Amino acid sequence: MPTSTSRKLVILDRDGVINVDSDAFIKSADEWIALPGSLEAIARLNQAGYRVAIATNQSGIGRGLFDTTALNEMHAKMQRQAAAVGGRIDAVFFCPHTAQDHCDCRKPKPGMLKMIADRFEIEPADTPVVGDSLRDLEAGAVLGFPTHLVLTGKGEKTRAAGGLPEGTKVHADLRAFVLDFLANEPA
Template sequence: MKLLILDRDGVINHDSDAYIKSVEEWLPLPGAIEAIAQLSKAGWTVAIATNQSGIARGYYDIATLDAMHARLRALVAQQGGEVGLIVYCPHGPDEGCACRKPKPGMLRTIAEHYGADLRECWFVGDSLGDLQAAEAVGSQPVLVKTGKGEKTFEKNLPATTLIFDDLAAVAAQLIHT
């Protein structure tokens, strides 16, 4: 199985320090929807692992989050692709859960769901926490320069981190290798 795991905010859609609180605020990044569809059509399973502490903070509810993900799935389907499992952490940063990145709980959940070996997967994110979660389970950490990626690029990245301009560039690399 060719499994690719993506962070959501800043990788697939625009991010906001004020949180993405509605379907109207959930706006795809240029080329991201097409990239997911291309990967899917090329035989990749594309799963998503996303921290969503806005739920714990009371900014939006699970029904709203589900509606955002339904929109994502519909847009990818319009391009002939499919989004796999979407796993989210609804907890705040101080709740001590095992799922909130940089902890690798969500990645393990996805791997268990698909019976996949995380050491054979890439995890694409825009934050240091994303890269650290990938490193914790032996996945290939991939930084995109969208979202918070430019600021993350200036940090002390895991040594094996691959760097791309955006999700479309990641897709092009994976599809053509």
């Protein structure tokens, strides 16, 4: 793959963007259910030469609700289902901590996005960050990533609450984001 292609990256939140969210946490592979069209949208990004990384808060681990084995099983299911429609997620960065841990990775802290930028050697200005919660967007905005809100998951509530980072674009769902993003891609 040419270098120019490999620098093309999209960063996604997981719960409420790729899969159905739950206030009771997603604790097992059985509870991990893809949102309609989300994995096909990821495949479409891949076909356009983009890699996809996930940055996800998973405080359920820190709370003892599930462990990293269960998280790995969720992601194995996600990758299997993505592969079935021609898609692939290149990396999953997760924060296992609770707010009380005061770590640098739990969004809205930008730690995970900083690690992704370093790992993939990308420029924030060229890399969209997509989320359904304000903290996803805040983590991106502080590093200069373009921010995109989807209205799935907590997205409707997030939009209604207001205070989105300047320049945030709003999309019905991940599929709508991808169509809009690729249509406006610089040649």
